[in-house]
Amino acid sequence: MNCRAAEGMVTRYMDHTLSIKELEEFLEHVQSCSSCYEELETYFIVQQAMVQLDEEEEEESAVLDLQHLLEQDLKKSRRYIRKKKLEQILTAALFIILIAALIAFFAFAIQELSQFL
Numbered sequence: 001m002n003c004r005a006a007e008g009m010v011t012r013y014m015d016h017t018l019s020i021k022e023l024e025e026f027l028e029h030v031q032s033c034s035s036c037y038e039e040l041e042t043y044f045i046v047q048q049a050m051v052q053l054d055e056e057e058e059e060e061s062a063v064l065d066l067q068h069l070l071e072q073d074l075k076k077s078r079r080y081i082r083k084k085k086l087e088q089i090l091t092a093a094l095f096i097i098l099i100a101a102l103i104a105f106f107a108f109a110i111q112e113l114s115q116f117l
């Protein structure tokens with residue numbers, strides 16, 4: 001992923017509308033590209049500051065807290081990716097087990113039936 005693609009995803013990251021694959025590539029890029037990380041941080045801080053204004057919370061040392069919040073948000077996103085991937089693997093595994101069980105059942109049924117034919 002290049003910087004232009006990553007910058008285009010910043011607002012979608014904030015809106016949580018990136019697909020798992022996009023999110024993964026975005027996080028990977030942001031982790032290794034300081035200018036995109038700063039871009040994300042700026043958007044994130046502005047957004048969070050507006051949320052805080054809406055909630056009429058105190059602004060003391062808010063910016064420092066917000067940087068910490070972004071780190072947490074990124075960690076949360078990585079956990080989300082891991083969880084989704086695990087779900088996909090488990091779903092695939094369940095599907096394979098189901099198919100294998102069906103095949104075993106039919107093989108058994110055919111064998112039993114053939115004794116009567």
Ligand SMILES: [Zn+2]
Nearest residue numbers: 003006033036
């Ligand atoms: Zn970049």
